Amino acid sequence: MTNLAIAAAATTGGPTLLGIDVLWVATILAAVATMAVCFAIYAAVTVRDPMAKRVKSLNERREQLKAGITASTTKKRAKIVRQNDTTDRMRGILQSMKVLQDDQLSEAQQKLAQAGIRSKDLAYAVIFSRLVLPIVLGGGAALAIYGLGYLPDYSPIQKFGVFAGATIAGYKGADVYVGNLIAKRTDLIRKGLPDAIDLLVICAEAGLTVDSAFARVSKELGDAYPELADEFSLTSIELGFLTERRQAFENLAYRVALEHVKGVVTTMIQTEKYGTPLASALRVLSAEFRNDRMMRAEEKAARLPAIMTIPLILFILPVLFIVILGPAACSISDALL
Known part of the structure; x- marks a missing residue:
């Protein structure tokens, strides 16, 4: 008899609220909470020294300065400064196409330095990405939309907008990424200065x-x-x-x-x-x-009420209404049925 009751309960399902199975929602929330706890434990156990990754770059800079003082020939100095074959190829391609400008290169190197990236050779990769990624992403979007017939429900203007967006994203992607690194790093330095x-x-x-x-x-x-x-x-x-x-x-x-x-x-x-x-x-x-x-802290505190209005309306008030009115709605539903 007990097995028949369990089977009947599994068939009919648990209580519902607004057409949503409450037990399934509770199961999903419990799974999300378990994953969050596991991630928090993993993050707490695997804490690393924040200066460990920076020691290597500092030692490389020290060796470069030593090489500039003690080395008497260019060959000896070249042994200290390592070369990257990939960036060398990119530099060769850019120079052959005559699109490499000194002011553009120096600007890219300074932005990389401000982002915490010590290698100046990566500036060639940033400039090379501005040349290649628009062709790759824009060409891929054009092939998918106009050649293979993707997005058939879109109007011609919408299709061109997707193509233009992919091309612009390819051209500005590296700059946006580096700019984001600069903004985060500058904010951290400002706090500790x-x-x-x-x-x-x-x-x-x-x-x-x-x-x-x-x-x-x-x-x-x-x-x-x-x-x-x-x-x-x-x-x-x-x-x-x-x-x-x-x-x-x-x-x-x-x-x-x-x-x-x-x-x-x-x-x-x-x-x-x-x-x-x-x-x-x-x-x-x-x-x-x-x-x-x-002053920055006071400015953020003054903006807090306006910023919290939208999350309060979208997330906090609906949950509050569910908690307060949910049991009453379930009781009324059971009484009517």
């Missing part, structure tokens, strides 16, 4: 040199702000190897797309040139950066 300046002030007042101060701050900020620690560590290396210390500070401003960093670089250059007190100048900069960070 006031704390880094405070640590530089403490190091300067303790009597450390500028090289040692940058190295010490990069070590202290390695876990909290790895991007900023990476830049400070690289600046410390360049201060120890480059013949002109001014060039090391200018390289820092070149690699970071942030006006605050340019202000710090200008202060450091003036301090090196005129011998002005470093701690007092950095303390003023730190106060300005903290005020700017506070």
